[in-house]
Amino acid sequence: MNTLIKNALILDMTERDKSYRGDIKIENGKISDNPLFKADRELDATNMICMPSLINAHTHTSMGLMRNYKDTAPNLMAWLNEIFPIEAKLEPEDIYWASQIALSEMISTGTTAFNDMYFMMDQTCEAVYQAKMRANIGKTLFGSLDNIQERLKPFDEISEKYLSKANGLIKFNVAPHAIYTTPLETYLYARDMILDKGGDLHTHMSETQIEVDNSIKDFGDTPLMYLEKAHALDDIKVVLAHGVYLSDDEVKLCKDKNISVVHNPSSNCKLASGIAPISKFRKSGVNVALGTDGASSNNNLNMMEEMHLAAMLSCVSNLDPIANTPYDIIKMATINGAKALSIDDKVGTIEVGKDADIILIDTNKPHLTPLNDPFSAVVYSASGSDVDTVFCKGEMLMHNRKLLTIDVDLAMKQTKKRWEHLLTK
Ligand SMILES: [Zn+2]
Incomplete structure (x- = not known):
């Protein structure tokens, strides 16, 4: 269905602080400038900010099941030791319904693309x-x-199935968890898998000081350097979640090897891991994306909230309110996320020829009146619940806050049931 979005305040994210009022034509899933375009439906967006939909560059979709569960552990390892025994009991149906809940939450707060790392991927793929x-x-x-x-064994079959079935919307990465859970031989195998079948490497990296200290003690080097010197990163594209304690040499390596770093401010705050130096990354030319991490260490998947926190932490950690401007923060959640996911040729900006992954944010709200700078409004005033309408590849996933591709009541009912069942095991 072809859609005409009329009279929106557009932040196309192609140039710093550029905004303008205009129309957007969505034709066959793409942003069009066809002069003969005929709309099947028109949306009056007079009160809307129109921008690229958000990209969650690091998450564990189904960990929403463990939301608010034993999350008062004193540190990352103590918390993981509470989570691992539950994860050992998970069944496919748990993952399927928890994925539906996660996707509902993401769409309803403006996210249409995400970078996932979890188990039973066939269930998440189907959702x-x-x-x-x-x-x-x-x-x-x-x-x-x-x-x-x-x-x-199942990986090849599942990826083949969804690569063809999902019309290019689903891709596959190889995701060794972290150097403190996964030995070098597995990282080297991950690299071989990528060279053989494609995809990027997605891993946790330098999330805590303890991880770095143990890496130096056990492997004689900082985590990223350890993998680099062992040739585990040669000739592949890499995405690192966290990077809170990357050394200066490692930051330079990220720049030189085009490694993206995903900032997860809520998770880093909640687990008391630290504050990633995103200004340093940015100034060094490293691509910085934004993620929520799993909903059990956040405890939600709301990228609007993540942008807000990233901006606040940037201000206070640099003692400089413009070390990363609202435009820089929105970039992290849009085009930089697209680069991290290797989908920047398709999404991340609003440009003719790109897929129409677009959100409309309703500004007709007291906390967005008067609007003034729309970039500041998105980062500092708006909430996830202000996202009114969401498109992914031109398909409307939410309109007037109503989800159109997920039965959210059923997903909530089933997820509660599955969680109660899990606790009895
Ligand atoms: Zn994570």
């Missing part, structure tokens, strides 16, 4: 396919390579 969203699904590797052929 993404049904919701008509976009995702890079991680083939998650955890621990040593014992029985690897058996464990990896």
